[in-house]
Amino acid sequence: MINLCDIQHDPEIAMLMVKVHEYLGTMGAITHDEEHAIYVARLSVHILKSLNYPEREQQLAEIAGYLHDIGNVVNRYQHGISGALLAFDLLKRLGMPPEEIAAVIAAIGNHEERSGYAVSNIAAAVILADKSNVHRSRVRKEDAATFTTRDRVNYAATTSFLVIDPDQREIVMHLEIDSAIVSVFDYFEIFLTKMLLCRRAANFLKCQFGLEINGTRFL
Numbered sequence: 001m002i003n004l005c006d007i008q009h010d011p012e013i014a015m016l017m018v019k020v021h022e023y024l025g026t027m028g029a030i031t032h033d034e035e036h037a038i039y040v041a042r043l044s045v046h047i048l049k050s051l052n053y054p055e056r057e058q059q060l061a062e063i064a065g066y067l068h069d070i071g072n073v074v075n076r077y078q079h080g081i082s083g084a085l086l087a088f089d090l091l092k093r094l095g096m097p098p099e100e101i102a103a104v105i106a107a108i109g110n111h112e113e114r115s116g117y118a119v120s121n122i123a124a125a126v127i128l129a130d131k132s133n134v135h136r137s138r139v140r141k142e143d144a145a146t147f148t149t150r151d152r153v154n155y156a157a158t159t160s161f162l163v164i165d166p167d168q169r170e171i172v173m174h175l176e177i178d179s180a181i182v183s184v185f186d187y188f189e190i191f192l193t194k195m196l197l198c199r200r201a202a203n204f205l206k207c208q209f210g211l212e213i214n215g216t217r218f219l
């Protein structure tokens, strides 16, 4: 069975992942590096494990989480779709069975807020894990005058984590936002579509989605 270790030790995949971060750097986009890939991989597993989904599903979510942004090597626009198509070839070469390839590429192809849909447990986990990785450390621009609103919201976030409660069937995103940098209102303006996608993902996993910002519960 193919696992994350096989993926990480594949030189072709490793090179594509390095280039994703390098090319996105030229446009000053927030980090899409190994750290983001591992964060999403680990959190996707944690979500499915906490909710008692089968172990192989957890492992496939780990792979999808790790590879979810690989399409940025082609173009940032529709990188979910291009990433899914790239992953199809890469996973086929590694000998992954078609049913598992389908599960992984569906999750990669559905993680973007414009076109994403929680089509499976794996896709739902990757959406929740990816969208919760909002943090100051991901902003690469050094001059605050060049920040986009998205940069500012990321820069304002000093803590972000998910709490999964399997008994209450609840997934709550906790954020600490420096309101001197961005107001909670600005946060909502930028992240509303992400939060709606997260809510649908949580619902797919038969959970309620909650959002707590600076100790106040909003959803």
Ligand SMILES: [Fe+2]
Pocket (backbone or CB within 6 Å): 068, 069, 079, 111, 112
């Ligand atoms: Fe992405």
Ligand SMILES: [Fe+2]
Pocket (backbone or CB within 6 Å): 032, 036, 040, 068, 069, 130
């Ligand atoms: Fe991502």
